[in-house]
Amino acid sequence: MSDLFTYGDAGWGDEILRGLAVTVQLALSTLPLGLLIGFVIAFAAMSHRPALRFVGFGYTTLMRGLPEILTLFVVYNGVGLLLNSALRRISPEAAPVDFSPFAAGVIALGMVFGAFAAEVIRGAFNALDRGQVEAGLAVGMRKSQIFWRIKLPQVWRFALPGLGNLWINMLKDTALVSIIALDDLMRATKVAVGVTKQPFTFYLVACLIYWALCLVSEFILARMERRANRGVRRAGA
Amino acid sequence: MNPFEIFAEYWPRLLDGTLMTIKLTGLGALIAALVSPWLALWRVHGSTLSQLPLRLYISFIRGTPILAQLFLVFYGSGQFRPLLTEWGLWNFFRDPFNCALLVFAVNSTAYQTEILRGGIQGVASGEIEAAKAVGMGRLLTLRRVVFPHAYRIAWPAIGNEVILLMKASALASVVTVFDLMGRTRQIFSRTFDFSVYLWAAVIYLCITAAFVLLWRLAERRLSRHVPIHTTGAKP
Numbered sequence: 457m458s459d460l461f462t463y464g465d466a467g468w469g470d471e472i473l474r475g476l477a478v479t480v481q482l483a484l485s486t487l488p489l490g491l492l493i494g495f496v497i498a499f500a501a502m503s504h505r506p507a508l509r510f511v512g513f514g515y516t517t518l519m520r521g522l523p524e525i526l527t528l529f530v531v532y533n534g535v536g537l538l539l540n541s542a543l544r545r546i547s548p549e550a551a552p553v554d555f556s557p558f559a560a561g562v563i564a565l566g567m568v569f570g571a572f573a574a575e576v577i578r579g580a581f582n583a584l585d586r587g588q589v590e591a592g593l594a595v596g597m598r599k600s601q602i603f604w605r606i607k608l609p610q611v612w613r614f615a616l617p618g619l620g621n622l623w624i625n626m627l628k629d630t631a632l633v634s635i636i637a638l639d640d641l642m643r644a645t646k647v648a649v650g651v652t653k654q655p656f657t658f659y660l661v662a663c664l665i666y667w668a669l670c671l672v673s674e675f676i677l678a679r680m681e682r683r684a685n686r687g688v689r690r691a692g693a
Numbered sequence: 694m695n696p697f698e699i700f701a702e703y704w705p706r707l708l709d710g711t712l713m714t715i716k717l718t719g720l721g722a723l724i725a726a727l728v729s730p731w732l733a734l735w736r737v738h739g740s741t742l743s744q745l746p747l748r749l750y751i752s753f754i755r756g757t758p759i760l761a762q763l764f765l766v767f768y769g770s771g772q773f774r775p776l777l778t779e780w781g782l783w784n785f786f787r788d789p790f791n792c793a794l795l796v797f798a799v800n801s802t803a804y805q806t807e808i809l810r811g812g813i814q815g816v817a818s819g820e821i822e823a824a825k826a827v828g829m830g831r832l833l834t835l836r837r838v839v840f841p842h843a844y845r846i847a848w849p850a851i852g853n854e855v856i857l858l859m860k861a862s863a864l865a866s867v868v869t870v871f872d873l874m875g876r877t878r879q880i881f882s883r884t885f886d887f888s889v890y891l892w893a894a895v896i897y898l899c900i901t902a903a904f905v906l907l908w909r910l911a912e913r914r915l916s917r918h919v920p921i922h923t924t925g926a927k928p
Contacts, residue, residue, distance in 0.1 A: 656769035
């Protein structure tokens with residue numbers, strides 16, 4: 457059985473590793489977009505303007521209430537249709553283009569990640585000690601200095617556990633892109649199953665790989681949390 | 694076609710899919726709710742060594758995509774077809790609905806167990822000591838003191854888990870269960886009309902909203918003895 461997973465033409469090891477690389481690439485590309493959306497939406501939800509607050513809360517409520525796979529299909533099919541109708545308007549004879557599944561995956565997963573991240577970031581800002589901001593004002597810091605030197609380092613500390621959970625959820629959600637034909641780990645597994653007729657073996661291996669990814673992530677996140685909290689004094693102990 | 698024409702033509706299918714989504718989610722959550730209290734007790738009181746299989750199970754479920762779990766059960770069972778036929782289980786695994794329900798129940802059980810464990814550990818030790826002091830046995834204490842408190846603590850988190858399960862149930866469409874997502878994809882593949890996705894989104898949001906409302910009502914009933922306006926501060 458082990459020769460099923462060898463590297464090269466005989467086994468499926470290289471195909472599955474290539475799929476794994478796509479999965480990791482997809483997750484790593486989604487992270488910055490998701491964080492950006494998260495910060496923008498969090499600031500909108502904390503804004504003094506009611507219209508912006510409405511947009512912020514509306515976005516988080518909507519995106520957190522929809523199944524991820526529905527969001528993915530809306531982005532994949534919707535943006536695809538939009539692109540093609542725009543293209544037809546420019547040149548009616550042009551052949552229809554396919555919207556890249558990778559881009560659709562990054563956008564859809566980033567939108568979902570952003571909605572959940574916005575709530576985590578908002579909670580982190582709310583957890584800040586008001587006295588510290590006042591202390592900053594008292595020693596004559598400017599608003600931007602207070603933001604960069606007092607607020608942001610602590611928001612990072614408060615938000616890290618929540619964002620870590622979201623990262624792991626997103627890593628698992630990347631499996632959905634296999635449905636829109638992106639050659640990630642899940643789809644490479646499916647191809648291997650189609651040829652070898654050993655579905656249980658291959659899907660179990662895929663599960664174990666995802667599990668390992670999550671355990672490694674948890675390990676790294678725990679270290680990052682320890683580092684982020686290195687200046688914090690704990691009572692007792 | 695405009696969005697309302699799509700809805701007028703296809704609403705029976707969407708309704709059918711909605712009922713299937715509710716059925717999958719409701720049954721999955723219910724099975725999990727029946728199993729998780731026992732596992733949660735095991736998580737709280739079992740020895741470290743005896744907990745090992747339970748911890749592995751929960752870690753595996755939390756560390757793998759539901760889609761992969763669904764494929765593992767639905768397609769994976771095919772690898773053991775002769776064995777399953779012999780045991781009379783093949784008819785069960787051949788049906789995508791059964792596989793989806795099994796995966797969702799097993800999945801939700803893992804999450805609900807962890808949530809309930811937190812609830813049980815959150816019960817004030819004074820309450821349990823008081824129960825002992827008035828002569829309650831272990832079972833009676835569990836039934837009358839520990840679980841009522843644990844569920845009150847865990848209730849909002851269990852509600853969140855059911856909503857997550859409802860969203861995850863959309864994955865059943867990938868193994869050809871005609872839930873709301875499945876019907877939506879079917880209608881889209883026929884009409885190529887994008888608005889059907891928007892209707893699906895509206896229906897999913899309505900299900901969530903209705904559920905949140907029901908769950909809050911139930912929460913208020915669970916906490917009906919707690920005076921209002923004293924959230925957090927116990928007298």
